[in-house]
Amino acid sequence: DIVMTQTPLSSPVTLGQPASISCRSSQSLVHSDGNTYLSWLQQRPGQPPRLLIYKNSNRFSGVPDRFSGSGAGTDFTLKISRVEPEDVGVYYCMQATQFPITFGQGTKLQIK
Amino acid sequence: EVQLVESGGGLVQPGGSLRLSCAASGFIFSSYWMHWVRQAPGEGLVWISRINTDGSSTDYAGSVKGRFTISRDNAKNTLYLQMDSLRAEDTAVYYCARRLASGTYDYWGQGTLVTVSS
Numbered sequence: 125d126i127v128m129t130q131t132p133l134s135s136p137v138t139l140g141q142p143a144s145i146s147c148r149s150s151q152s153l154v155h156s157d158g159n160t161y162l163s164w165l166q167q168r169p170g171q172p173p174r175l176l177i178y179k180n181s182n183r184f185s186g187v188p189d190r191f192s193g194s195g196a197g198t199d200f201t202l203k204i205s206r207v208e209p210e211d212v213g214v215y216y217c218m219q220a221t222q223f224p225i226t227f228g229q230g231t232k233l234q235i236k
Numbered sequence: 237e238v239q240l241v242e243s244g245g246g247l248v249q250p251g252g253s254l255r256l257s258c259a260a261s262g263f264i265f266s267s268y269w270m271h272w273v274r275q276a277p278g279e280g281l282v283w284i285s286r287i288n289t290d291g292s293s294t295d296y297a298g299s300v301k302g303r304f305t306i307s308r309d310n311a312k313n314t315l316y317l318q319m320d321s322l323r324a325e326d327t328a329v330y331y332c333a334r335r336l337a338s339g340t341y342d343y344w345g346q347g348t349l350v351t352v353s354s
Contacts, residue, residue, distance in 0.1 A: 159339070161339030161340070173281065175340060178336070179338050179339065179340070184342065220335075220339035224283050226283065229280050230281075
């Protein structure tokens with residue numbers, strides 16, 4: 125199975141400031157079809173996960189443009205350009221390039 | 237509006253069984269692969285099982301293989317997870333999720349809590 129490793133595990137940030145979360149995979153996430161099936165999910169306290177980014181850099185419908193995804197191969201980053209109060213929660217990267225689907229361990233975003 | 241609503245969770249003794257349901261609405265259920273993902277208390281997300289559009293193909297994580305059975309009824313727009321021989325380590329919130337061809341889950345249910353304890 126592909127292992128997904130996120131850093132940091134906890135990230136205290138100041139409102140209005142940027143935040144960045146890294147995700148590294150144990151194998152390349154480039155599929156034989158040329159796509160990179162790396163997604164980012166947000167889980168607010170007491171809520172189910174919510175899709176933010178799919179195929180590495182595509183924002184899902186309704187996701188604010190302050191969220192962006194980038195990276196290639198085995199190294200990926202989720203960036204929040206200006207953290208808002210509603211961004212508090214746990215963020216997960218997820219790969220679907222190789223079966224089975226695997227998730228990172230999660231990064232807790234907190235406000236300082 | 238796409239909705240996924242899980243039900244069937246609860247408290248069960250070790251060795252017992254439960255059947256989870258996921259009622260889908262707002263989309264053509266029979267056109268999508270469906271998955272179950274679980275989350276133990278305070279822990280991360282773990283993929284459990286998947287089923288193709290007509291139910292002819294299923295897969296399971298090693299931790300549940302031989303104990304859990306995924307199925308679907310496209311006429312009822314419902315996904316199921318039959319859980320047998322439950323163990324304490326199966327305690328978790330169980331989510332159903334719709335999988336897109338783009339390799340991600342775009343909609344998740346609100347989850348149903350399964351607690352395995354004597």
